[in-house]
Amino acid sequence: MKISRIIGFLLFCCTAPLMAQEKDSLIIALDEAVVTGTRIARQKSKVTASISTISRETIDRSGELNVLPLLAYQVPGFLLNDRSITGFGVGPGSGGNISIRGISGTPNNRVLVLIDGQPQYMGIFAHPIADAYSASDIERVEIQRGAASVLYGSNAMGGAINLITRKATKEGWQGSANLGYGSFGTFMGSANAAYKQDKFHSLVAINRNSTSGFRADAADNFENTTGYLKMGYAFSPALSLSGDVQLADATYYQPGPIAAPLEEDKREYLRGRAAISLRNDWGNVSGALLLFHNFGEHEFQTGFSSKDQNQGITFYQNLSLLPKQVLTLGIDYKRFGGKAFNETLPPPARTGLGVQHTIHETDLYLQAQQDLGEKTSINAGLRQVSNSHYGKKLLPGFGIAYQARKNFTLKASSSKAFRSPSVVDLFLFPSSNELLEPEELWNHEAGFQTHILDSKLSLELMAFMAKGSNLIQINPMDTPPIGSNSGSFLNKGMESQIRYQSSASWKVMLNYAYVDASKNILFAPKHNLSFQADLQVKKFTIIPSMRVIGGLRNSLLETDENENYTLLDLRVMYAISPKVKAYVTGKNLLNTAYQLEKGFPMPGINVMTGIHLKF
Template sequence: MKTPTFCYLLLLFSGWASSLQAQEPDSLGMSLDQVVVTGTRAARAASQVSASISIIDRDQLDQSSHINVLPSIVPHVPGLLLNDRSTVGFGVGPGSGGNLSIRGISGTPNNRILVLIDGQPQFMGIFSHPIADAYHATDIERVEVIRGAASVLYGSNAMGGAINLITAKNNSPGWSGQAAATAGSFGTRTLSGKLSFQSGKWESVISLNHGATDGFRDDAPDGFSNTSVFYKLTHRLGDGLSLAGDVQLSDASYQHPGTVDAPLSDDQRDYRRGRVALGLTNEGDKASGAVLLYHNFGEHRFTTGFESVDFNQGLSLYQNLKLVPRQTLTLGVEHSRFGGEANNDRLPPPAAIGLDATHRVRQTEVYLQVQQAFWQKLHLNAGVREVYNSQFGNMTVPGFGLSFEVNPRSVLKASSSRAFRSPSVVDLFLFPPSNMELRPESLWNHELGFLRSFSGGKWDMELVLYYTKGDNLIQVDAEGGPPQNRNTGAFRNKGLESQVNFKPTGDLGFLFSYNFADVSENVLFAPRHYVKLQMNGQLGNFQLVPFVQQVFGLRNSLVSEAESETYSLLNLQVNYQITARLRAHVLGNNLLDSNYQLENGYPMPGINMAAGINYQFKPKNK
């Protein structure tokens, strides 16, 4: 396996850096003054939020040539591991990609990291995992990632963290848009386009995306195709009120190749996903908040015989009230239901599923969070969420934290919070191990963080120590009878996250992160050491964006005797600005041709290349 040392790659990058001169400042890194909304549900400077938050803005997303938004955020989030097992697309079901891991917390399926769109939870109604192929970069203006427990504000599934995708906006009058096309190895091709318009109080965005690949496996078909459309319409009603609605539809087909030891010749999975949302937001000096309605739905059909329809829908209402000086009181009420029906009569008993009834889980929640500032330096927050679930009953989820500005360039943070995951429909009702008596999974997350911005603005640093203890994990228990889902699992994760943003000049930037995770159990997608380095610099009209990942001690199998994976990855994107509006790019992935597997039996692609163009136009006054 080709795994040059990370030190060698650092030296290589340093050599490049000495000869680079950029025309525009890079957008790598973080800032204590950046305003976030995900950590508190109210706009607040990052230095005043006790949670560990990573922010990826539109400029950073534009640097990437990925059609999907998730690969674009990986360099910017310490410890975030994405199972991007294909050259494009993730697929669905066991053995597919798209699994997310933060601080060694993930799941199979991936239902312990919550994905939100504009603060609304996004997951499949039966298996409770997000559908990674539904999130396209053209649709997203900004991404905010909470690393660590986030259930006080966002409820179920936010055990390891929450990824909030904030949809696209158009704040300048007139028309703007972009179009992009790429082609690459293994018959991979993508097309995307976005058109925005703003006039007076009206604003609209529409996008169309298509991605496909013939697949890279020689032993089994592993092609993928996905076409998606997104539309958003916003009307500013005045006095801080805005009404926005959006709809997104995806039609995808995925060929599951099986493992290298047991390849599959005919396992095609067709699925259609959709989302409809409507939100009324208010912004004022004393009150701000929103009323949000959302409905997610999907239909899946596999050649293996599995068929399902599912839904996830809800109502969310919250208000941030400033009734006391230097205090913000957040009150929220949420009601949701998720479920669906599935069948697979081709399986022999007792594995066969033949269900006519639709299974539903209903959940009603109220939450409160108080944020209080003292002396312009100390910011305290405490919150609690009360959950009523139609299956397991009541649950209380508390959390508290603080942020202390030691000086204008240094911030100390500390927090302790509980998080949970409600049992999914598949846990409760489907397949023989199902158990209607399951309790929610839960954990406590404790962390201590330090942020420092050095004088001159050339260095930013973040360091976080965390300790997470989980219990009631849902696992299949075969002792004393037939296999059945039970709340028998527990774990203790502890570790360190660090990130350094270094800008030796205004023309060149490096973003470095290191994550150490000591996990008590043999869990998937939890590397013991995880290093990332991205550089951003320009030479004339050329922009160079190399990205290195070094992984040590990643478990890809639950078999205790299986060896862990250690590998190095080098990706390089080269952009060339042909005109002010037209840009060409070349992207090389896994240029070290490393041989590795994120999931046991599923090899990752070797060296692969792609090239494309991107055309953007904006109103003349921009």
């Protein structure tokens, strides 16, 4: 089926019911408050950046053990390089690569993942670890689509994904558990318990997922166990302290491409995170002091092993000195690096191995947000980066939001983003180059968001242009091949979202993104269409989902054809009682044969069934 016909059909499905609906109570959140794109809770219509949000209810109803896969149906222009039934893995040939607006990287280091506003990435390769983001730990997800470096620094070229952690909000004990089993010996289980008493709150969660794998030609099994603990205390309504720790222990078997399958390539990795936050809010003055420490140990059967760390301090204050104005002053300090080993390599290939490498980065930033009257909001920001290796970098950004009429807002912004060279770029292996400069990108966008039909229908449309330069690339024709700042790209396109909800019993969402990428780059589909409905029929909840991808480059070889595919998923839940639900989830029900990365087929039809409990 052609892309245009599918779009037309799904648009009809979204809008046809509108004619028959009578007025009902307001369901769609008209102007929710967000903290991503700003360091203070602010109405989404007044934030000039493009922000997508995912609630705890949506996370619960998805049934996903990891929070990243559900973004594919919730965020326009989002692509996740999945690889198996469950789990992503690490190292070359693994999944978990995130792309927003066609901007990604190999490894994935051009989209920043944050937890409670603090950057999360591996200290050596500078990419997030996808298997560490358990859905049970997350209350809300906010995604800034497009450059986000003015507030968040390095790696936020394509955008920023802010995972906001859960905490107990009701007095006493609450909790839930989920158990599921399905195709290819796949198991998913999670349990969490929360407790709140007066000013104290705590939450603990444990998750386990494993699969025997679906590849008949190679070992591709996976297992992962994560644990999470969060505790906090409110000294007063204006001052609170909280801390959380997380561990993820995983084993991944990399199967290799189908042209050269691997009998066994075992990769074990342990990831940990600890953070402390002290937050204040005295009305005209608010902010936070955040401290974080990430660490990891990786050991591959092929001989590679590493220990890495990424520590930092974030301090910012929001000041309201003038009416309808917020000034945000902040300082970020990061120290990241590690040590890698591989004794199986010949000595010339061991460049930089066995040595501790550390990079320091101190950033100062200022952002001003000003409302002009009741209709216009402007913001301007500036970040100065001081890197221990390459020196200083200056990043500006500015934008405007204008409420043309009630429930109709126009937005436009321009912002510069960057990515600092990672340890592997600078120091490890013969292709490293200590003279590398940071990658750069300018992002320009403009569009609108509106609510109509008694605010039951929400529409958003954004056009964008992202121009990257100074990209770090390795030219295989060089002798020897070495990294250099020689790459560039120009991505332009549009992204849109339609949401309709007539009542609490049903809602639909349609996302479509078009990307015109000037270069042959991976994970940048020309067409990215997703449709999802959520229907409540008595005790049944029915969630059908469809994804259509067109013009996806899954290989850097010009002779390889683009990948085009359609996926159909279905989740059905039955309420046995108010606190007990049984469910069945089917994925790729069309049994589509497709490859997100050349040589690595995706699983066909797979089914998971289980039970969800609340207590």
